[in-house]
Amino acid sequence: MSKLTADWKAYLIDLDGTLYHGSRMILGADRLISDLHAAGIPYLFVTNNSSRTPAEVAAHLQQMGIPADEEHVCTSAVAAAQYIAEQYPGSKVAPIGENGLLEALREAGIEHDEQDPHVVVQGIDRSFTYEKLTKAARMIASGAHYVLTNPDLQLPSQDGLMPGAGTIAAAIKAASGVEPVVIGKPSGILMKFAIDRLGLHNEEVAVIGDNMLTDMSAGVNAGCGTILVLTGVTTEQNLEQYVASTGIQPDAICRDLDEVRKLVCGKII
Structure with a gap:
């Protein structure tokens, strides 16, 4: 597992496959978010899901025991609306x-x-x-x-x-x-929307996600760091296949969310 890059000040966190499967929380998701919050490390939930409002996304997370509020949620729908209003x-x-x-x-x-x-x-x-x-x-x-x-x-x-x-x-x-x-991942438009919300530069942000084709590709396209967690689409069994097909080598690869938590919070908490 790669060492945490000193320049990373905030995290863009995928949801389905990273923090939960359907309506079931992935082990360690609650601890990861709680520790980020306790350490004062900025983060946003970034999802391609356009069917729910940010408030509905936050409620879904809360129902599974994951701390969340709508101010931390960036959806492809909200980013699309802003893109249309600006362009x-x-x-x-x-x-x-x-x-x-x-x-x-x-x-x-x-x-x-x-x-x-x-x-x-x-x-x-x-x-x-x-x-x-x-x-x-x-x-x-x-x-x-x-x-x-x-x-x-x-x-x-x-x-x-x-x-x-x-x-x-x-x-x-x-x-x-x-x-x-295309607004959502792997496009950089949703990522720029989220990075602007954080008020940081792209190199100061890392993407945490389970999908090489969307999350990791979006991170690379946006010039962010990348932390792959093997809790969803990408697994130990298919990792090499995805690395070969995408040409992407994540900056860090974690087997589970507790490894992610140690990586991003370990030196602070």
Whole structure:
């Protein structure tokens, strides 16, 4: 395991697969967050999930016994709303998504237009239909900008994997012929949003996550440090395969969250 880089002052922490699986906390998640808080080390929860608001994400963590408040949560939906407000000021959008995305757009003061929008913004939508696909493809092909909250092809659920926002996006891309601007990991846009929230430089921040394709790639793309924890997608068995396929060697590799806690808090607590 690599030694903690002295320049790391804060941490961007993935959620599903890193701190929990579905509704079950991963061993040591509560201790990690409690110790970061006690040591006064800044951190944010950074998630590609666009279906929940920050308050709902915090409540989900609290229900599992992980200390959390909404001010510590950065979602791809909130980052997408800010991106649209900054890149296309005054634009009206046609949203395809759930409460987390709709609330983020509302809080950003972005108006809806389901007929002739400037932007189509899409996240996970578990009520997605052929009609929605047709409308989205036509609006984008006619010139509307296409913004995607996150490219995840699959989502874990209690009953197994289910299609994610990226799967819906694959259909829209095929039908419209247009590639979206991707906000969530592995894109650097969500990471920049979170780093700006911390008020730090990218080299002062490290990403903690379980997924080489999203978390570690996002950290590298954003110029951050990377701490891989083998609690989710990446395991001891498939680690070499992921290193070979991504070309990424994380700065630190931890078997569990107690190793992460020792790495980031050990010299302080």
